[in-house]
Each structure stands twice: as structure tokens, then as C-alpha cells.
Amino acid sequence: AQSVSQHNHHVILSEAASLELGCNYSYGGTVNLFWYVQYPGQHLQLLLKYFSGDPLVKGIKGFEAEFIKSKFSFNLRKPSVQWSDTAEYFCAVMRYGGSQGNLIFGKGTKLSVKP
Amino acid sequence: DAGIIQSPKHEVTEMGQTVTLRCEPIFGHNFLFWYRDTFVQGLELLSYFRSRSIIDNAGMPTERFSAERPDGSFSTLKIQPAEQGDSAVYVCASRPRAGGIGYYGYTFGSGTRLTVV
Numbered sequence: 274a275q276s277v278s279q280h281n282h283h284v285i286l287s288e289a290a291s292l293e294l295g296c297n298y299s300y301g302g303t304v305n306l307f308w309y310v311q312y313p314g315q316h317l318q319l320l321l322k323y324f325s326g327d328p329l330v331k332g333i334k335g336f337e338a339e340f341i342k343s344k345f346s347f348n349l350r351k352p353s354v355q356w357s358d359t360a361e362y363f364c365a366v367m368r369y370g371g372s373q374g375n376l377i378f379g380k381g382t383k384l385s386v387k388p
Numbered sequence: 389d390a391g392i393i394q395s396p397k398h399e400v401t402e403m404g405q406t407v408t409l410r411c412e413p414i415f416g417h418n419f420l421f422w423y424r425d426t427f428v429q430g431l432e433l434l435s436y437f438r439s440r441s442i443i444d445n446a447g448m449p450t451e452r453f454s455a456e457r458p459d460g461s462f463s464t465l466k467i468q469p470a471e472q473g474d475s476a477v478y479v480c481a482s483r484p485r486a487g488g489i490g491y492y493g494y495t496f497g498s499g500t501r502l503t504v505v
Binding site for chain 1: 391392421423429430431432433436444479481494496497498499
């Protein structure tokens with residue numbers, strides 16, 4: 274069965290530290306990849322997405338992610354985090370085929386940024 | 389744009405009671421999804437609709453869970469009877485019809501926090 278793994282449940286960083294959140298997926302076919310963010314008390318919002326082309330994807334708020342097909346990975350990065358980046362981050366996979374484009378999510382990583 | 393409206397925002401109920409959660413998707417969105425967010429499992433897809441038809445409800449944990457979308461607009465998720473293990477945040481999402489493969493523009497609701505005591 275397809276799965277999405279996020280390696281860290283909770284990450285604590287100080288402001289200006291660099292961030293990398295890991296995401297691996299198990300599906301072997303063609304996939305679309307996403308990172309979503311959920312700020313406290315708010316709904317999920319799209320940070321960035323990958324369909325094809327350049328494997329380095331830039332999203333909003335200075336986030337980027339790199340798709341490495343050979344490693345089935347789509348790690349999220351930000352060079353310098355801010356206190357306002359405190360949120361929960363979800364990696365998600367959408368695959369082609371009979372399931373008609375369902376988003377399958379990882380368990381999420383809580384990021385706490387200390388001022 | 390009010391976004392997806394889920395009601396209630398919070399629900400506290402006793403074991404054995406019937407709980408009904410409601411989702412008003414974005415107007416015109418053909419697909420509607422119910423997710424459950426728990427500490428242990430994260431966001432799990434419970435079921436989803438295309439218009440008024442259930443396409444997949446394999447993620448529903450037990451037969452106590454049922455979902456409907458009678459006229460292809462709003463949807464309800466019913467838990468009958470509720471158990472303590474059902475405590476979670478239930479998140480609704482919707483997206484428009486799409487002509488091809490790709491990202492379909494999911495919109496997510498803020499969820500209903502259910503506590504079963």
C-alpha cells in the first residue's frame with residue numbers, strides 16, 4: 274500500500290536556524306508531491322507542489338523542496354526560519370490511476386521556532 | 389470567499405451518542421473528501437464523493453461511520469454510536485472537477501474537533 278513517511282514528529286529550532294524536514298513515499302508509479310502547512314487554528318494551506326520538470330521547487334514564504342526520484346524523497350527546506358513558521362507541516366502524495374487523484378498525507382511534523 | 393464551512397467547530401459528546409458533522413464545500417466543487425486527523429495516524433482519508441456518489445469509503449474505520457452527500461453539495465459524516473477512540477479532528481476538503489491528471493486545487497476546512505467522553 275502507498276504510504277508517506279515523515280521522519281520527525283516534532284522539530285524545535287531557534288530563529289535563523291536552517292530547516293530540513295524529511296519526506297519519503299513508497300509508491301513506485303508517477304506521483305505528484307506536495308507540502309502543506311497548518312498554522313495554529315487555521316486550515317491546511319499549500320506551500321509548494323511538484324508535478325514534473327525541475328526537481329527543485331520553490332514555494333511561498335521562502336520554502337523549497339527537492340524531489341529525488343531515486344530516493345523516493347521530497348524534503349522540505351528553508352535556509353532561515355522565523356518564529357512565524359511555527360506550524361505543522363504535512364507532506365502529501367497524489368498518484369495517477371483509479372483513485373482519481375487522492376491526496377495521501379504523512380503524519381505531519383510539528384515545527385516550533387523559538388524567538 | 390468563506391471557504392469550506394465545517395460545523396460545529398467543536399463537539400463534545402458522550403460514548404454511545406450519535407454525532408453528525410457537517411461540511412459545506414466550496415460552491416461548484418465536485419469532489420468532497422473527509423479526513424480524520426489524530427496524533428497517532430496523522431491525516432487519514434476516510435471517504436470521498438464525486439457529486440453525490442461515494443467513490444471510496446475504504447478508509448472509514450468501522451461501520452459506525454457513514455457519510456452522505458444527498459444533493460451533491462453539503463455532506464454529513466455520522467458516527468453512531470460514538471466511542472472514545474473516535475476523538476479526533478475531522479477535516480473536510482473539496483476540489484473542482486478536472487479535465488485531466490494533475491493538481492486539482494484542493495481547499496481544506498478548519499476541521500471539527502470531536503471529543504468523546
